[in-house]
Amino acid sequence: MSSPLSIACFLMKTRSLSPEVLELVARRFAVLAEPMRLRLLQSLIDGEKNVHTLVGLTGGTQANVSRHLQTLTDAHLLRRRKEGLQVFYAIADPSIFKLCELVCGSLEKEHAARAGVFRGE
Amino acid sequence: MSSPLSIACFLMKTRSLSPEVLELVARRFAVLAEPMRLRLLQSLIDGEKNVHTLVGLTGGTQANVSRHLQTLTDAHLLRRRKEGLQVFYAIADPSIFKLCELVCGSLEKEHAARAGVFRGE
């Protein structure tokens, strides 16, 4: 309750966050609220990749993948590196994986009594 | 890397999550991607409240607040308790605050060099 998170968290837990901050937080969640973008983030876990590779890994069209990469980059979740003809994208904010872990854990608990969708059953 | 989170996280970090799970995760993020819903969650940090109170705290209309409460309840983030004429809502999944903290921390870092929006400056 002291380091980088402190101030915003303190506000979150005690007084009201300003509408502006709520907008920012909501926007961050919205960026993560698309399966294709999650898939792209997941594809980048083991290092930067160019667009062509990501198109192959995700099975999306080039245009669509490119748009989602832009959305993620605009949100500062990815960084872009141009090298000749190719553009390489990489995770810029690893904290997103903690987010996904939390969500997965929560969902897992939630669905624990039901079908084992998380185990591919 | 062993407890409730383990399986989904392992999948998240190593092999591909199934499209179904990606949908679920995306949906969870989508639920959190609305300022009004964040505001409602924030209003419920200090305990359950009825709809009327939440309408007052958030400044929304009764119809709109009711709809968002339903969305949050459907997502299992809130629980509903009816008592006479009133309905009380409460946080059902405290992990959402960890999510918000992570996002706030990330945004704070991101905006550190810019205006101090997090400090209300």
Next chain:
DNA sequence: TCGTTATATGAGCATATGATCATGTAGTTG
């Protein structure tokens, strides 16, 4: 039963966002 209060919901409108197609742009090679 009738009226009142608290909450939920159907219908409609406005806007936002994702997917696709076609084309544009930048860099490379001949």
Next chain:
DNA sequence: CAACTACATGATCATATGCTCATATAACGA
């Protein structure tokens, strides 16, 4: 310069979602 490759983007359509108004439902009291 021309052709090619890798990526980005304008235009369009379809869908999803939020907001509002009006009304429905449910529980309570007179």
